[in-house]
Amino acid sequence: MISYQETLDYLYGLEHFGISLGLENINELCVASGNPQNRLAIVHVAGSNGKGSTIAFLKQMLRAHGLSVGVYSSPHLRHFSERIVVDETPISEAEIVALTRKLRPIVEKIPRIVTFFDFTTCMALLYFAEKMPDIVLLETGLGGRLDATNVAREPLLTMITNIALEHEEFLGSTLLEVAAEKAGILKPGVALVSGVKNDEVRDFMSVKQREMAAACDFLGRDFRLRRSADGSFSYFGVENNFTGLRITMPGRHQQDNAALALRALESLSHEGLFEIDPDLVADALLKVVWPGRLQKVASSPDIYLDGAHNPHGIRALEPELKRLKGDRRLVLLLGVMKDKRIKEMTSKIAPLADEIIVTQAPLDRACLPERLADEVKAYCPTVTVTDSVAEALTLARERARAEDLIFLTGSLYCVGEAFNVLDLPVM
Numbered sequence: 184m185i186s187y188q189e190t191l192d193y194l195y196g197l198e199h200f201g202i203s204l205g206l207e208n209i210n211e212l213c214v215a216s217g218n219p220q221n222r223l224a225i226v227h228v229a230g231s232n233g234k235g236s237t238i239a240f241l242k243q244m245l246r247a248h249g250l251s252v253g254v255y256s257s258p259h260l261r262h263f264s265e266r267i268v269v270d271e272t273p274i275s276e277a278e279i280v281a282l283t284r285k286l287r288p289i290v291e292k293i294p295r296i297v298t299f300f301d302f303t304t305c306m307a308l309l310y311f312a313e314k315m316p317d318i319v320l321l322e323t324g325l326g327g328r329l330d331a332t333n334v335a336r337e338p339l340l341t342m343i344t345n346i347a348l349e350h351e352e353f354l355g356s357t358l359l360e361v362a363a364e365k366a367g368i369l370k371p372g373v374a375l376v377s378g379v380k381n382d383e384v385r386d387f388m389s390v391k392q393r394e395m396a397a398a399c400d401f402l403g404r405d406f407r408l409r410r411s412a413d414g415s416f417s418y419f420g421v422e423n424n425f426t427g428l429r430i431t432m433p434g435r436h437q438q439d440n441a442a443l444a445l446r447a448l449e450s451l452s453h454e455g456l457f458e459i460d461p462d463l464v465a466d467a468l469l470k471v472v473w474p475g476r477l478q479k480v481a482s483s484p485d486i487y488l489d490g491a492h493n494p495h496g497i498r499a500l501e502p503e504l505k506r507l508k509g510d511r512r513l514v515l516l517l518g519v520m521k522d523k524r525i526k527e528m529t530s531k532i533a534p535l536a537d538e539i540i541v542t543q544a545p546l547d548r549a550c551l552p553e554r555l556a557d558e559v560k561a562y563c564p565t566v567t568v569t570d571s572v573a574e575a576l577t578l579a580r581e582r583a584r585a586e587d588l589i590f591l592t593g594s595l596y597c598v599g600e601a602f603n604v605l606d607l608p609v610m
Contacts, residue, residue: 187276190283191263197299199547204329208297212305213334215289219305219312223253223319224454225335226447229327229365230344232496233378233440236432237344238320239473240444246270247467248457251316255307255332257300257324260475260599260609267307269314273610282306300324304331317456328367340450341368343377344443346384347495348524358384366391375399376446378439400446408442410435418445425461430468433477436499441468474609475598477503481605484514484583486576488602490595492520494527497592501531504590508535512587516575517559518542518597521550525558528593533562538582540567542575544596572600 213220226241228234235256242252251270259265264273286305290297304324311319318339323330327343346362362384369375369391377399379385385401392399400406406420416438417426423445430441445464452459475490477500487507491500504513515536519525533539541556543549552568560566569575572591579589591601602609 185280185284187280190280193283193287194263194299194302197297197302203296203298203301204326206329206331206333208293208295208301209304209331209334211293212286212289212297212301213308216286216305216309217312219308220335221337222312222315223308223335224317225319225321225338226340226342226451227321227323227332227335227338227368228342228344229323229330229368230342230378231347231361231493232491232499233344233436233443234322236437236440236473236476237342237443237447238322239471240430240441240468241447242320243471244444244448244464244467245318245451245457247463248460250318250456251314253307253311253314253316253319254322255304255311255319256322257303258595258599260595260602261607262609265609266303267310268610269311269316271610274310278310279306282309285309298331301331304334308334318451323368326361326364326367328364330368333368336370338368338370338373339454340447341370341373341375342443342447343368343375343379343388344440345378345495346381347493359387362387369395369397371395372397374450376443376450378402378443400450402439402442402446406442406446408438410438416441418442420446420449422449423459423461425464428465428468430471432471432473434499434503437476441471474607475595475602480601480607481589483585484580484587484589486579486589486605487591488598489590489592490598491592492523492594494524494531497528497531500592501535504532504535507590508588512537512584514579514583514587514589515539515563516542516572516579516589516591516597517555517593518544518552518572518575518591519550519555519593520546520548520596521554522548523550525550525555529555529558529562532592533559536563538565538567539563540569540575540579542569542572542597544572544594544600546596549594549596572597573604576601576604
């Protein structure tokens with residue numbers, strides 16, 4: 184019998200095929216598996232940043248109202264099972280082995296390269312069809328139109344958190360081109376909740392939704408939030424208003440993500456599964472944690488981890504990092520993927536650092552530390568190259584004083600490596 188480790192070796196071996204957008208493989212896998220997606224009540228979530236946090240807020244509020252919730256997300260930080268979770272329980276090792284055994288013969292009959300994401304998406308859908316949670320929150324991997332999760336033909340709701348230039352070789356070189364790919368998840372008669380702020384992109388999506396006879400609600404236009412000086416915020420929705428809300432996740436952008444989740448909660452309440460209880464909403468938002476996002480993991484010196492991985496994410500991180508730094512010396516640990524807009528990212532964050540230690544995750548997609556070092560030297564005179572996150576963390580701790588700030592960012596994969604090195608819990 185194949186072991187769990189052998190199963191993981193097989194699954195991770197599929198990653199070597201890289202990214203291959205298209206629905207042929209996932210359609211074939213799902214048809215051969217009985218189309219599990221058609222039995223699920225799905226909320227389909229796309230966007231350049233904030234998908235995971237928005238899903239975390241929505242899940243916690245749905246759970247507070249008594250619903251069972253499945254979540255499919257990526258990437259994982261430490262364990263493959265983080266990708267497929269029902270309520271508070273990740274998929275088990277035995278279930279991963281069993282579903283891989285079921286899908287592998289199907290894959291071997293497909294005359295095309297089946298990617299890791301194709302395979303794991305079908306695995307997740309099969310798992311959810313076995314467990315039958317009340318709602319499944321399905322996060323896209325890349326783009327939307329040709330993403331494997333777009334096998335979901337009739338979702339309850341679609342969400343697009345925001346749109347930024349990313350993965351130009353796959354999604355296009357302008358915001359509208361990227362928007363067209365993300366908008367590929369839109370479906371006839373299915374409402375859209377979005378955090379997109381660019382007027383041209385909003386107009387584009389509004390037209391698409393009118394063509395599909397479906398509603399669209401945008402943060403800042405159809406529903407709003409108001410921030411208070413004490414750190415709380417108020418939500419003014421389409422149907423509900425909530426005041427004095429608080430979240431524990433730091434960052435103004437996380438309040439935006441919470442507002443998106445609140446509008447989605449309003450929309451889903453029409454499905455007849457629950458009635459919104461304001462007390463449950465407030466309590467649920469306070470409980471949400473999302474590992475690896477502006478997370479403090481050590482003291483003396485303080486060590487923070489954040490998964491900002493593109494220019495849009497770095498821009499959202501910048502004011503928070505300035506606030507955390509204050510008058511302190513900042514040792515910045517930086518690792519990025521080579522397919523990102525590296526110049527744009529480094530120009531925003533590198534000038535904040537007193538010292539930069541560049542590193543890499545153990546992936547083919549990782550930018551070589553030497554190349555990254557060349558980019559950041561223009562902004563910071565003290566730059567050191569390391570070959571691993573473990574080496575970078577060790578070096579940072581050796582060089583930092585107790586009152587300094589160590590901050591690792593640039594890639595969720597590097598954050599995941601830090602979780603492993605520091606042996607941190609993820610759930």
